[in-house]
Amino acid sequence: MNLQEKFNNDIYIVDTTLRDGEQSAGKAFSIDEKVEIAKYMDENNIYQIEAGIPVMGDLEKECIKRILAGRKKSLISTWNRMNKKDIQHSIDCKPDIIHISVPTSDIQIYSNLGKDKNWVEENLRECVYFAKDKGYEVTIGFEDASRADINYLINLCEIVKTMDVERIRYADTVGILTPTIVKEAIKNIIDSTGIEIEIHAHNDFGMAIPISLEAVKSGAKYVDCTLDGIGERAGNCNLQEFIRISDVFLERNSN
Amino acid sequence: MMERKLEITDKTLVVLDAIYGDKIRKKIPQLRELIKLIYTIGSNYIEITEDLYKALYPLPEGVRFKLNNKLMEITGNYNICENIIKESLYINKNIRIIGLDDIIFYDYEKIFFNIKKIFGNNIDMCIKNEYGAATAMSLEWIRAGGKKVVTTFAGIGGYTPLEEILGSVGFLEKVSLRGDYVLFPEVLKLFEEITENEIKSNMPFIGKDIFNVESGIHVNGIIKNPSTYEPYDPSKIGRTRKIIIGKHSGVSALEIKLKELKIEYKFSSLSNMLEEVRKISTKKRRGLEDQEIKEIYMKCSNLA
Numbered sequence: 001m002n003l004q005e006k007f008n009n010d011i012y013i014v015d016t017t018l019r020d021g022e023q024s025a026g027k028a029f030s031i032d033e034k035v036e037i038a039k040y041m042d043e044n045n046i047y048q049i050e051a052g053i054p055v056m057g058d059l060e061k062e063c064i065k066r067i068l069a070g071r072k073k074s075l076i077s078t079w080n081r082m083n084k085k086d087i088q089h090s091i092d093c094k095p096d097i098i099h100i101s102v103p104t105s106d107i108q109i110y111s112n113l114g115k116d117k118n119w120v121e122e123n124l125r126e127c128v129y130f131a132k133d134k135g136y137e138v139t140i141g142f143e144d145a146s147r148a149d150i151n152y153l154i155n156l157c158e159i160v161k162t163m164d165v166e167r168i169r170y171a172d173t174v175g176i177l178t179p180t181i182v183k184e185a186i187k188n189i190i191d192s193t194g195i196e197i198e199i200h201a202h203n204d205f206g207m208a209i210p211i212s213l214e215a216v217k218s219g220a221k222y223v224d225c226t227l228d229g230i231g232e233r234a235g236n237c238n239l240q241e242f243i244r245i246s247d248v249f250l251e252r253n254s255n
Numbered sequence: 256m257m258e259r260k261l262e263i264t265d266k267t268l269v270v271l272d273a274i275y276g277d278k279i280r281k282k283i284p285q286l287r288e289l290i291k292l293i294y295t296i297g298s299n300y301i302e303i304t305e306d307l308y309k310a311l312y313p314l315p316e317g318v319r320f321k322l323n324n325k326l327m328e329i330t331g332n333y334n335i336c337e338n339i340i341k342e343s344l345y346i347n348k349n350i351r352i353i354g355l356d357d358i359i360f361y362d363y364e365k366i367f368f369n370i371k372k373i374f375g376n377n378i379d380m381c382i383k384n385e386y387g388a389a390t391a392m393s394l395e396w397i398r399a400g401g402k403k404v405v406t407t408f409a410g411i412g413g414y415t416p417l418e419e420i421l422g423s424v425g426f427l428e429k430v431s432l433r434g435d436y437v438l439f440p441e442v443l444k445l446f447e448e449i450t451e452n453e454i455k456s457n458m459p460f461i462g463k464d465i466f467n468v469e470s471g472i473h474v475n476g477i478i479k480n481p482s483t484y485e486p487y488d489p490s491k492i493g494r495t496r497k498i499i500i501g502k503h504s505g506v507s508a509l510e511i512k513l514k515e516l517k518i519e520y521k522f523s524s525l526s527n528m529l530e531e532v533r534k535i536s537t538k539k540r541r542g543l544e545d546q547e548i549k550e551i552y553m554k555c556s557n558l559a
Contacts, residue, residue, distance in 0.1 A: 024457070025467035026542035028502040033540070056503075057530065059537055081472070112476045112483045174486040176427060179359070179391050180398070204486045205427060206419040206459040210359050210391035232473065232484075233466065234459040238387075245386045249360045 011246055012047040012222045013239070014198060018067075019050040019079045020236055021226035031063045037227065038067040042074040047222070050099065053079045054089035064093045077139070082123050084130050091134055098131045099169070100124075101141040104148035104156065117152070121159060128163045139198070141169040146177045150188055157193040167196040167222065172211065175204030175234065179214040186218040198222035201237045203229060208237040209245060216246065261424060261432065262403040263417065264321055264379060265298035270412035271449065272307055280310055285449050287315050292442045293408060294318040297421045297434020302405075326351045326379065333361045336369040351379035351405065359388035367399040381405035382415050389415040394423050408446055409454055409461060418442075418460040426487045436460075437493040465489075466496045469542060471505020474498055478507060501542035502533050516545055518552055528555045 018034050021027075029037070034052070041049050049071070051064045068076050077097035080086035090098050102124055103109050109120055124140070131138045140160050142153055157168060170186065177185075186197055199215035199222070201208040212223045223246075229238030268290065271279050279286060290301050290311075300321040303311070314320060327348035331338055332355065352374070358366050370378075380396045380403060382389045393404045393415045410416035418439055424430045443461045447453055456464040466489040468474055476483035477496070489496050500512050506525050509532065513520045520528075531551045536543055543551075 023470045023473075023503055025464065025469035025497075025499040026501060028536045028540050028542070030537060030540050057533060059533065107480065107483055108476075111480050174482075174484060176486050178394060178398075178423075178427065179388075180364070180395060203457075204459055204465075205423045206390040206416060207388075207394075207423075209387035213359055213388070230457070232468075232470065233457070233486075234462060235457045241387055248357075248386065252357075252360055 014048040014222050014224045015041050015046045016050040016224050017226040018052055021230040023232055024230045034063050035066050042071045046074050048075045050077050054093050055086040061093055082127050087131050098136045099139045100127050101143050104142045105144035108144045138165050139167045143171050144173040145170045146172040154192045157195045169198040169200050171200040175202030177211045179210050182211050182215050183218045186215050186220050190219045196221050200224040203234040212237045262299045264300040264302050264405045265293050265417050266302040267408040269302050270407050289445050291315045296438050297432050330354045333358045351381055353381045356383045356385035376400045377402050379403045379405050384413045390419040422460045440493045466494050467499050469499040469501045470503040474508040499542040502536040524555050
């Protein structure tokens with residue numbers, strides 16, 4: 001089965017089974033299983049595999065290195081909180097892409113982290129520079145973007161664009177988006193900044209697939225998925241289902 | 256919360272009957288109970304066939320029913336408005352539109368606008384789920400002014416899931432409906448008993464594990480303020496949050512668990528314990544049981 005060959009030019013799948021999928025409570029893959037899943041994704045032309053979180057420790061890093069050593073085509077990325085320690089652990093693994101997650105909503109910045117927007121912007125600049133300076137491609141994850149002020153997101157896009165970051169992840173961290181809301185948000189960010197968008201949907205209201213599809217219709221180029229839709233709470237966008245459905249969408253669109 | 260009139264017709268019984276036939280006819284008392292529960296959680300009408308009416312007689316009291324032979328059903332996809340047979344508009348029956356699975360591929364706002372222009376907004380909208388968009392599109396229909404939707408519990412038969420519509424309208428649209436969502440687990444239990452099938456544990460609103468949490472980052476956030484990583488309060492749907500200790504746990508979660516197990520620990524031993532938790536969880540490919548956590552504590556405290 002070749003999962004993605006037909007529309008690789010139109011929708012780029014980022015599989016996060018090994019990162020956000022594994023974060024599903026009570027789930028833990030063995031290293032061999034993770035390597036096997038990554039191999040399957042690679043063989044099926046999945047554009048990018050989010051392989052894990054290096055700062056979690058030596059086992060995780062060993063696993064990511066094995067995935068990197070065995071892959072043929074897929075790009076391998078690692079997930080990091082916005083701090084240099086996390087990023088240094090990623091650099092130890094030598095991935096293709098370093099993904100840095102940035103808190104963007106007030107509840108995340110002020111209430112959860114006890115910080116402010118100046119802290120976010122300063123750290124963002126430092127962390128992007130830290131990874132870019134060592135030659136890495138960097139993508140930025142806007143955590144809780146669906147509850148953030150859209151103008152603040154646009155401001156952050158402008159900052160990272162000046163540092164040659166080309167893609168941001170619009171994360172619906174608590175799964176509260178609906179199609180019309182995501183449409184407006186994605187169009188607004190693209191029209192204002194021209195940056196590339198990766199949609200990261202959760203299925204709390206049973207809408208991860210239509211939200212992802214609507215984001216694609218609105219200009220998002222990348223879609224985050226997990227095998228069987230595993231992930232936090234009600235899970236993420238289901239990889240197999242999204243491919244089946246977006247395949248029909250693209251076929252109709254080409255007629 | 257806003258008050259708004261929304262009429263939900265649930266056709267779970269009709270679908271169960273079509274799928275399971277004689278098998279569920281042996282479970283009439285459970286079906287009567289299911290009807291009461293589906294009505295209590297928020298459906299305004301329970302749809303039945305004449306045949307079911309006879310089989311279930313006497314029907315539970317205090318519940319409103321709809322007989323499905325009183326409906327004019329129009330089935331179609333995204334181009335439904337172009338394919339309407341004009342004569343059908345003059346038949347003196349309530350109209351139900353069925354299908355529209357694929358409107359997510361198109362300009363669904365325009366499609367709903369055209370449907371309203373032809374039929375008004377007081378028709379039964381029964382969106383099916385072939386492309387995973389039934390809840391999203393039913394919600395968009397409600398947002399566009401639609402007053403009636405058709406559902407089934409857990410989306411059985413490929414319809415819009417009742418619990419997802421109730422949850423979306425209540426928690427996203429902040430519209431107050433009369434239903435008691437706390438009974439969701441009870442409906443699930445009975446539904447699984449009748450169908451003899453277990454529903455996926457991560458299914459929105461009714462999955463047993465949707466408020467289990469393990470990731471250190473999420474546990475930290477939730478301790479400070481649950482809405483950091485939860486879209487709504489689990490108690491509103493009759494569930495409680497459960498912290499799982501495993502590969503992705505952080506120090507805070509481990510401390511909570513040790514306190515829960517009444518274990519007196521030294522802060523300095525937590526990082527060693529966490530390392531051990533991660534190793535064993537990875538090896539066992541799952542979260543850890545309380546007894547396993549106690550053993551790790553003993554080992555790391557040199558008490559074993």
